[in-house]
Amino acid sequence: MQKLIETRDIYTDFFTFEGVVKALNGVSIIVNQGETYGLVGESGCGKSVTVRSIMRIVQSPGRIVDGKILLFLSLEDKEQGIDILKRSEAYMESIRGNDISMIFQEASTSLNPVLSIGYQVAESFLLHRLDEMLKETIDTLKGEIESGKFFIAGWWKKFQEFLFKAELDGLEKYTEMVAGIDKRLYELEDAADKASIDERNHLNRKRDRLRKTVPVVQFVRHLPFIKHYGKKLHKTIRIHVVDLLKELGVANPHNVVDMYPHELSGGMQQRIVIAIALACHPKLLIADEPTSNLDVTIQAQIIDLIKILKNTSIASVLFITHDLGLVAEMCDRVTVMYAGDACETAAVKDLFKEPLHPYTKGLLRSVPKLKAQKELESIPGTVPNLIHPPSGCRFHPRCPHAKDICSGDKPPLIEYSEGHFIACYLYI
Amino acid sequence: MSNNIIEVRELKKYYPVQGGVFKRHIADVKAVDGVNLAIKKGECLGLVGESGCGKTTLGKTILRLNNATEGRIYFNEPQEKVEEVEGLLSSEDREERSRGQKLRKKIDITKFYGRRLLPLRQKIQIVFQDPSNSLNPRMLVKGIIAEPLITQKLMNAREIEKRVIELLYTVGMAKEHLMRYPHEFSGGQRQRIAIARALATYPEFMLMDEPTSALDVSVQAQILNLLQKLQADFQLTYLFVTHHLLVVKHISNRIAVMYLGKIMELGSTDDIFEDTHHPYTRALLSAIPIPDPETKMKKIILTGDVPNPVNPPKGCRFNPRCKYAEDICREAEPELEEASGNHFVACHRWKEL
Numbered sequence: 185m186q187k188l189i190e191t192r193d194i195y196t197d198f199f200t201f202e203g204v205v206k207a208l209n210g211v212s213i214i215v216n217q218g219e220t221y222g223l224v225g226e227s228g229c230g231k232s233v234t235v236r237s238i239m240r241i242v243q244s245p246g247r248i249v250d251g252k253i254l255l256f257l258s259l260e261d262k263e264q265g266i267d268i269l270k271r272s273e274a275y276m277e278s279i280r281g282n283d284i285s286m287i288f289q290e291a292s293t294s295l296n297p298v299l300s301i302g303y304q305v306a307e308s309f310l311l312h313r314l315d316e317m318l319k320e321t322i323d324t325l326k327g328e329i330e331s332g333k334f335f336i337a338g339w340w341k342k343f344q345e346f347l348f349k350a351e352l353d354g355l356e357k358y359t360e361m362v363a364g365i366d367k368r369l370y371e372l373e374d375a376a377d378k379a380s381i382d383e384r385n386h387l388n389r390k391r392d393r394l395r396k397t398v399p400v401v402q403f404v405r406h407l408p409f410i411k412h413y414g415k416k417l418h419k420t421i422r423i424h425v426v427d428l429l430k431e432l433g434v435a436n437p438h439n440v441v442d443m444y445p446h447e448l449s450g451g452m453q454q455r456i457v458i459a460i461a462l463a464c465h466p467k468l469l470i471a472d473e474p475t476s477n478l479d480v481t482i483q484a485q486i487i488d489l490i491k492i493l494k495n496t497s498i499a500s501v502l503f504i505t506h507d508l509g510l511v512a513e514m515c516d517r518v519t520v521m522y523a524g525d526a527c528e529t530a531a532v533k534d535l536f537k538e539p540l541h542p543y544t545k546g547l548l549r550s551v552p553k554l555k556a557q558k559e560l561e562s563i564p565g566t567v568p569n570l571i572h573p574p575s576g577c578r579f580h581p582r583c584p585h586a587k588d589i590c591s592g593d594k595p596p597l598i599e600y601s602e603g604h605f606i607a608c609y610l611y612i
Numbered sequence: 613m614s615n616n617i618i619e620v621r622e623l624k625k626y627y628p629v630q631g632g633v634f635k636r637h638i639a640d641v642k643a644v645d646g647v648n649l650a651i652k653k654g655e656c657l658g659l660v661g662e663s664g665c666g667k668t669t670l671g672k673t674i675l676r677l678n679n680a681t682e683g684r685i686y687f688n689e690p691q692e693k694v695e696e697v698e699g700l701l702s703s704e705d706r707e708e709r710s711r712g713q714k715l716r717k718k719i720d721i722t723k724f725y726g727r728r729l730l731p732l733r734q735k736i737q738i739v740f741q742d743p744s745n746s747l748n749p750r751m752l753v754k755g756i757i758a759e760p761l762i763t764q765k766l767m768n769a770r771e772i773e774k775r776v777i778e779l780l781y782t783v784g785m786a787k788e789h790l791m792r793y794p795h796e797f798s799g800g801q802r803q804r805i806a807i808a809r810a811l812a813t814y815p816e817f818m819l820m821d822e823p824t825s826a827l828d829v830s831v832q833a834q835i836l837n838l839l840q841k842l843q844a845d846f847q848l849t850y851l852f853v854t855h856h857l858l859v860v861k862h863i864s865n866r867i868a869v870m871y872l873g874k875i876m877e878l879g880s881t882d883d884i885f886e887d888t889h890h891p892y893t894r895a896l897l898s899a900i901p902i903p904d905p906e907t908k909m910k911k912i913i914l915t916g917d918v919p920n921p922v923n924p925p926k927g928c929r930f931n932p933r934c935k936y937a938e939d940i941c942r943e944a945e946p947e948l949e950e951a952s953g954n955h956f957v958a959c960h961r962w963k964e965l
């Protein structure tokens with residue numbers, strides 16, 4: 185199967201006042217093209233930090249201290265992949281949103297409280313799907329001109345059309361130039377001689393300086409009255425925004441676009457964040473607990489929507505959740521994490537049928553059942569302190585089967601049966 | 613009969629919608645639209661329902677974080693007194709009604725303001741839906757959890773410190789977390805801090821707004837077991853809002869199902885799960901994801917547009933999406949009626965289904 189993204193032994197640390205929080209302890213996962221990949225584990229085990237590392241947006245004082253994150257976006261770099269930890273920030277910015285987009289865990293904190301909902305979703309269209317939107321606007325304008333009842337307004341419309349076309353041309357040229365620079369940068373990636381390094385720095389700077397808009401449009405945007413031509417584009421986008429919100433089951437989307445985040449319920453805010461991420465049509469969608477505030481019927485609806493989009497515009501989904509029922513329903517493969525370790529990876533069916541790692545077993549036992557039970561089972565003990573994490577297998581202080589060897593070295597990840605990876609001394 | 617700790621009568625909460633150039637008031641979002649609910653002392657009442665149906669609003673109004681638009685809320689009042697006031701208020705006679713109003717001012721907490729609310733704030737605690745918004749980002753965890761204890765002025769500094777550490781352990785965290793700021797924690801850890809803070813003052817009534825949705829199942833199990841223990845030991849009462857139906861089934865004694873600002877079905881947990889009457893409850897139960905990739909349940913997918921709380925459908929609020937809807941459903945609004953002992957349902961056709 186074709187890989188899309190791979191992390192190789194990433195270590196991410198937070199350098200806090202009390203000491204170094206070793207949040208990730210060599211996490212390796214592989215998300216394939218067209219796959220829904222689940223990430224589950226104890227709260228605080230580093231799921232969010234893993235995906236933040238992939239996006240290179242770990243909050244300070246955190247830093248990725250070691251490891252490789254390989255991206256296999258285009259056909260040319262199929263074998264080798266691009267190591268994004270070596271790339272410039274400008275490159276990352278062009279990847280975020282366009283190729284990878286993310287639904288953050290706490291919905292209300294990722295929305296801007298002073299901007300309207302419509303504006304925030306529209307921004308996503310403006311930044312990542314501008315060309316489509318421009319084409320559509322030009323088409324509607326053409327239609328209006330052809331139906332041509334108006335005399336003076338007709339001229340105005342033609343002028344608008346001209347401006348939008350100019351914008352589109354500018355955008356296409358820009359994309360082409362950036363692609364050229366990126367290609368050259370990729371060739372220069374491993375070069376060490378001085379000339380290449382200079383060229384690389386030069387190209388990086390040039391890439392940052394490039395402008396998206398052509399001078400005519402820039403000029404027009406400052407003219408009084410005429411600058412309002414842009415409204416047409418916003419109208420087109422608004423239609424898309426309303427449609428998207430409707431698909432996500434938001435009641436009354438026409439009014440909701442003019443509301444502000446504090447006026448929405450928790451679940452509605454969460455759906456807005458989903459809308460912002462879906463609007464980009466990314467290759468990889470990272471969803472960090474996207475449905476934890478939604479009722480089961482709407483949850484089912486959104487999962488269906490993601491499934492449909494997976495066949496059309498999104499390639500893979502990396503899905504973080506605590507709801508094992510959802511994992512069973514949605515994902516193809518799962519990784520179970522514990523305290524910064526990826527301790528078990530398997531196809532969903534295998535994991536639920538034959539969990540191997542003692543932590544996974546405990547997790548599956550703690551799920552509330554449909555049948556009545558007196559007390560829920562849980563895993564005894566508390567979450568380890570990540571400043572002084574337990575040696576060896578980080579689960580050993582809580583593990584019922586721990587042996588002497590478990591507190592020694594970190595257990596290696598081995599392939600126990602086909603496609604079923606496990607890091608535990610019980611299986612060596 | 614055990615006493616009701618909270619009694620809600622015909623509660624309404626509308627949010628104004630403003631529009632036009634002058635921000636005129638053009639309509640209302642009817643977030644809670646006539647809810648009657650009684651919560652018994654020492655029970656856990658689960659509240660489930662569609663996202664946006666008004667669960668948080670109902671909770672916040674009961675806590676007086678919102679001002680109710682209409683309706684009455686009684687906290688810890690003897691049953692006879694409540695009945696007397698209610699009787700007077702609904703009487704035909706004008707004089708009796710005004711007498712009722714006077715009595716009501718004394719015991720209805722929607723009429724309490726300022727200092728009269730202070731004692732309530734100690735006895736009622738809340739865990740908010742989104743912990744990142746409810747924890748002060750500039751305060752250390754220690755300060756956050758100690759804050760309600762400090763305002764209460766019952767303990768000295770050393771006792772407070774001891775209690776704070778004890779609380780952290782009860783929610784499965786440790787001492788070394790005391791000197792950190794909320795942003796240094798993961799989502800689930802923040803939620804646990806919020807729970808610890810709410811438990812600090814030994815409240816009588818707790819509103820839990822999705823307290824476990826950010827937690828993994830093992831920690832969730834720990835917290836649920838803890839809540840049940842507290843319930844048994846201190847007669848603590850909960851209103852437990854959640855979308856996770858298996859959790860609600862585990863922890864609640866009774867369940868209320870809400871749809872678009874109204875209670876649709878109310879009954880004991882077994883009644884709701886085994887002897888479901890309302891079509892909406894059925895759709896809800898059918899959509900529970902089961903943690904087993906081999907069993908695929910048949911889901912009832914709700915079709916039709918999601919209703920608009922600004923102007924709810926006429927008749928039964930669920931009728932545009934209900935596959936059993938008939939003419940009567942589109943015309944008359946069903947009342948909450950008793951189907952069997954203490955199992956209430958608001959549907960015209962529950963008998964036939």
Ligand SMILES: Nc1ncnc2c1ncn2[C@@H]1O[C@H](COP(=O)(O)OP(=O)(O)OP(=O)(O)O)[C@@H](O)[C@H]1O
Nearest residue numbers: 198207227228229230231232233796797798799800
């Ligand atoms: N800014 C920070 N400073 C210090 N430590 C941090 C910071 N951010 C996260 N951590 C620590 O890193 C660990 C992993 O956090 P992360 O947010 O990835 O957990 P998670 O698996 O997403 O949990 P949850 O399911 O609760 O969201 C936690 O132990 C947390 O305390």
Ligand SMILES: Nc1ncnc2c1ncn2[C@@H]1O[C@H](COP(=O)(O)OP(=O)(O)OP(=O)(O)O)[C@@H](O)[C@H]1O
Nearest residue numbers: 447448449450451627643663664665666667668669
């Ligand atoms: N401050 C506000 N101003 C205007 N409308 C509001 C405000 N707060 C809530 N609403 C509206 O009231 C309705 C109910 O919101 P509420 O937060 O009570 O829902 P909820 O049942 O808690 O949903 P969820 O499960 O998604 O949290 C929603 O339609 C919401 O848009």
Ligand code: SF4
Nearest residue numbers: 928931934941959960
């Ligand atoms: S009253 Fe009618 S529309 Fe409403 S739930 Fe019952 S059958 Fe459906």
Ligand SMILES: [Mg+2]
Nearest residue numbers: 232289798799
């Ligand atoms: Mg997280």
Ligand SMILES: [Mg+2]
Nearest residue numbers: 449450668741
């Ligand atoms: Mg809510």
